[in-house]
Amino acid sequence: MEFVERRSGISLWRQIADQIRIAISNGEFKETNMLPGELALAKRFEVNRHTVRSAIASLAREGVVQVEQGRGTFIARHTRLQYPIGRRTRFSAGLAGQTRTLSGTVRESRIEEAPVNVADALALDAGAPVLRLVRVSMADGVPLSRAISWFDAARFPDFAERLEKQRSITAVLKSFGVDDYVRISTRISAHHADPQTLEDLRLSPGAIVLRTEAINAEVDGRRVEYSNTYFAADRIELDIDHGTASAGM
Amino acid sequence: MEFVERRSGISLWRQIADQIRIAISNGEFKETNMLPGELALAKRFEVNRHTVRSAIASLAREGVVQVEQGRGTFIARHTRLQYPIGRRTRFSAGLAGQTRTLSGTVRESRIEEAPVNVADALALDAGAPVLRLVRVSMADGVPLSRAISWFDAARFPDFAERLEKQRSITAVLKSFGVDDYVRISTRISAHHADPQTLEDLRLSPGAIVLRTEAINAEVDGRRVEYSNTYFAADRIELDIDHGTASAGM
DNA sequence: TATGATTTGTACGTATGTATC
DNA sequence: AGATACATACGTACAAATCAT
Numbered sequence: 214m215e216f217v218e219r220r221s222g223i224s225l226w227r228q229i230a231d232q233i234r235i236a237i238s239n240g241e242f243k244e245t246n247m248l249p250g251e252l253a254l255a256k257r258f259e260v261n262r263h264t265v266r267s268a269i270a271s272l273a274r275e276g277v278v279q280v281e282q283g284r285g286t287f288i289a290r291h292t293r294l295q296y297p298i299g300r301r302t303r304f305s306a307g308l309a310g311q312t313r314t315l316s317g318t319v320r321e322s323r324i325e326e327a328p329v330n331v332a333d334a335l336a337l338d339a340g341a342p343v344l345r346l347v348r349v350s351m352a353d354g355v356p357l358s359r360a361i362s363w364f365d366a367a368r369f370p371d372f373a374e375r376l377e378k379q380r381s382i383t384a385v386l387k388s389f390g391v392d393d394y395v396r397i398s399t400r401i402s403a404h405h406a407d408p409q410t411l412e413d414l415r416l417s418p419g420a421i422v423l424r425t426e427a428i429n430a431e432v433d434g435r436r437v438e439y440s441n442t443y444f445a446a447d448r449i450e451l452d453i454d455h456g457t458a459s460a461g462m
Numbered sequence: 463m464e465f466v467e468r469r470s471g472i473s474l475w476r477q478i479a480d481q482i483r484i485a486i487s488n489g490e491f492k493e494t495n496m497l498p499g500e501l502a503l504a505k506r507f508e509v510n511r512h513t514v515r516s517a518i519a520s521l522a523r524e525g526v527v528q529v530e531q532g533r534g535t536f537i538a539r540h541t542r543l544q545y546p547i548g549r550r551t552r553f554s555a556g557l558a559g560q561t562r563t564l565s566g567t568v569r570e571s572r573i574e575e576a577p578v579n580v581a582d583a584l585a586l587d588a589g590a591p592v593l594r595l596v597r598v599s600m601a602d603g604v605p606l607s608r609a610i611s612w613f614d615a616a617r618f619p620d621f622a623e624r625l626e627k628q629r630s631i632t633a634v635l636k637s638f639g640v641d642d643y644v645r646i647s648t649r650i651s652a653h654h655a656d657p658q659t660l661e662d663l664r665l666s667p668g669a670i671v672l673r674t675e676a677i678n679a680e681v682d683g684r685r686v687e688y689s690n691t692y693f694a695a696d697r698i699e700l701d702i703d704h705g706t707a708s709a710g711m
Numbered sequence: 712t713a714t715g716a717t718t719t720g721t722a723c724g725t726a727t728g729t730a731t732c
Numbered sequence: 733a734g735a736t737a738c739a740t741a742c743g744t745a746c747a748a749a750t751c752a753t
Contacts, residue, residue, distance in 0.1 A: 217657075220739070221667040222479070222520065224729065227471030228667050231654040238653070261731055271471065293651065300704045395704070402542065402699035403652035403672045404487070405480040408465045419472045419480070421670050423652045450651035455549045455644070456705050469728075473740060499718060510742045515719085531719045532749030 217258055226267035229258050233268060234277060237288055248278060248286040294352065299454030300395045305381055312352040321347040322373040324366050331363045334428050334439035342366040344373060349413050356414040357449060360442040386437065394437045400426040403446065414445045421446035466507055475516035478507050482517060483526060483696065486540050497527065497535040548703030549644045554630055561601040570596040571622040573615050580612045583677050583688035591615040593622060598662050605663040606698060609691040635686065643686045647677040652695065663694045670695035
């Protein structure tokens with residue numbers, strides 16, 4: 214007996230779909246790997262069976278469940294990828310072993326004048342030329358994240374060109390003589406996805422993104438990268454690395 | 463000219479409200495501290511003025527904006543609280559200085575048999591008696607978070623009674639001889655709020671919560687607390703502390 | 712003080728989507 | 733599948749409040 218709210222601007226089938234999604238990710242049905250019957254769900258949410266059917270149909274469209282006539286509704290996937298965040302955060306290495314394939318494509322790349330927040334983060338003067346890079350990552354054919362990064366264009370002149378030939382940001386930075394860099398700041402928040410992110414991550418309206426706002430710097434403190442990354446929240450969770458028990462020794 | 467999707471299970475006014483919320487938190491209107499007029503917004507989202515009015519009405523109910531006839535619609539709050547997360551995460555201390563008042567109330571408190579995930583986190587045997595505590599925190603009269611914590615009931619027998627007299631978890635633990643404890647693990651994810659959390663945090667359906675799943679332990683490694691905390695995502699962001707630049711020395 | 716321009720508030724009618732029975 | 737009720741969305745018109753001139 215759970216609650217759905219009418220006149221909330223969100224249709225009942227949508228609220229029920231969201232709650233079933235939550236229940237799945239909480240592992241509620243992992244013993245049988247299938248949902249209860251439509252009548253049982255209708256009773257649980259106190260709605261008509263047809264409303265539950267609409268909810269399940271939308272989950273099936275998303276690929277969260279698979280419906281088989283006469284047998285039941287089966288859960289397709291129920292675990293999130295784990296993305297480790299620490300002083301030594303590296304995108305590909307962090308997800309290694311959790312996916313079969315992992316790729317990244319550059320969506321936009323242009324030089325612009327640094328807005329104040331970017332200039333602050335990179336310790337540049339506002340208006341200084343910076344490279345703005347938008348990349349979308351895919352794991353096993355499904356979009357995972359949309360990242361907007363900024364780099365000092367004066368220090369890394371042909372960054373974009375080099376990225377076409379190299380595999381990763383880390384490799385390109387190395388070619389510029391940046392042998393090592395560490396995460397010095399990460400802020401995490403959650404939002405409804407904006408329209409552009411919805412499209413790039415193939416999400417439907419109302420979907421959630423986890424946003425990380427991060428600064429990477431060399432060990433001497435020189436700022437290297439400022440990034441805003443939007444992760445599809447139902448596909449990933451962030452695992453914070455607090456360092457060793459002996460306080461970083 | 464932005465996009466709203468029809469027949470998506472989320473009403474247009476709701477999608478528009480969400481997008482305006484995003485725009486506000488991106489600082490889009492911070493020069494004037496007010497929204498564009500209803501007609502301008504209707505043009506931007508390509509909907510009727512009444513649809514925009516519904517969106518604004520819901521934002522006004524939430525306290526995000528204030529409407530004044532003949533003058534315009536003003537933004538009430540546009541910054542999120544910053545909650546620092548590091549090895550030494552403490553709830554009250556972390557938000558000190560950002561709010562006028564900060565309080566926490568216990569919603570539930572009972573002994574139960576540890577489910578497997580709780581037993582794992584506290585390094586107990588499954589089924590061992592644990593204290594399950596649900597607390598809701600409020601900042602300046604607005605709910606911030608709902609936290610479910612588990613403690614070893616054998617080691618901390620009258621924890622709940624002591625908490626009624628003490629101010630904080632830290633104080634109660636101290637009374638049990640736990641002089642210090644550190645965060646050894648934090649996992650962060652984002653979800654649609656479940657019905658109970660919606661109610662406790664006074665959110666409307668479709669609202670987002672940031673979830674932190676955390677383990678606190680003494681410096682010798684003995685587990686002290688396992689917690690799942692749900693933060694109202696539009697009221698807070700998490701600020702990860704990566705330790706000192708010299709790698710913890 | 713008066714007037715017009717701009718902004719939000721209210722009212723009516725119609726069409727379509729959602730949910731129940 | 734058909735009937736009913738209510739929510740959502742659009743269109744139009746006008747009222748009320750605010751502000752600049």
